[in-house]
Amino acid sequence: MTKMIKEATENNQFLLSLFNNMEVAVFLVDKTARIKNVNKSFTRLFYKSEEDVYDVLCGNAMGCIFPVRTKTDCGKTYHCKTCKLRSSIISCFEKKEDIKKFVIEREFFINDKIYLKYFHVTANYFEFKEKGYILIMIQDVSELESAKKELKKLNDLKNKFLGIAAHDLKNPISVISIASSYLLEDNESINSEKDKDMLEMIQRSSNYMLRLVNGLLDLSKIEAGKLILHKNKEDYIELVKEIIGLNKITASQRSINLKLEIQKKST
DSSP, X not given: OOHHHHHHHHTTHHHXXXXXXXXXXXXXXXXXXXXXXXXXXXXXXXXXXXXXXTTSBHHHHHTBHHXXXXXXXXXXXXXXXXXXXXXXXXXHHHHTOSEEEEEEEEEEXXXXXXXXXXXXXXXXXXXXXXXXXXXXXEEEOHHHHHHHHHHXXXXXHHHHHHHHHHHHHHHHXXXXXXXXXXXXXXXXXXXXXXXXXXXXXXXXXXXXXHXXXXXXXXXXXXXXXXXXXXXXXXXXXXXXXXXXXXXXXXXXXXTOOOOOOOOOOOO
16 A cells, blocks of 8 residues: 555545545445435435435435325335335344345435436445444436336337237238148149149248248247247258249249259168
8 A cells, every 4th residue: 555545544535535436325324224424426316415414314315205205204104114225224233244235116306306216225234433334335227227127118019019910910821821722622723733833832932921920929929938949850851942942933033943952861
């Protein structure tokens, strides 16, 4: 440690500067959950100075909406029984635990307005001059959490749209597939080999479209965590034949001849 830092630390100037320049809001509470000290980030976050919150119950000092609405002290409302911050403070003092980490999602009355806030909170127990204290650090992640919720909402909406679109597409494609199968079974309706080839192509194309639509439905299930996998053996040669058949007409229009050559397995 350099002489300058050592002297500054001994005079508490260094620690005080470090405390006040931390980006997270930091405050110190005693075993009654009353605030004994705050840093500048706390003041910027809650619009209250150290003088405003000294010896004030932490919930009241932070502007927790529950004591604000009931016009009472922190710890006396119905919701205080399930408050993570209050229960963590009590637990830290009872068990003298070093660190507790948790997230708070709640409305706070800040600067005469109500805001929904998301706080990442760390509570750290320590002792000083034979007295116990909790050092609490709060990181405001409201913008990030709000963006994540909005993104999830949009993603759910997209999945719902894909599901509706896939179902709406599935019905007419199924009709095409069934109709082509019926015509192929009715030999009297087929006038030539060319007509048969066209019907077979329509059937293959409609079946291919059905698989694509089912793939869209599966995508929605994957993102919703509801996909059930069914493993099947596939004949890759038949798959390649089907793909070539689907693209033969398009290829012939461009003077491209598609040909499949399959090498026989050596015995």
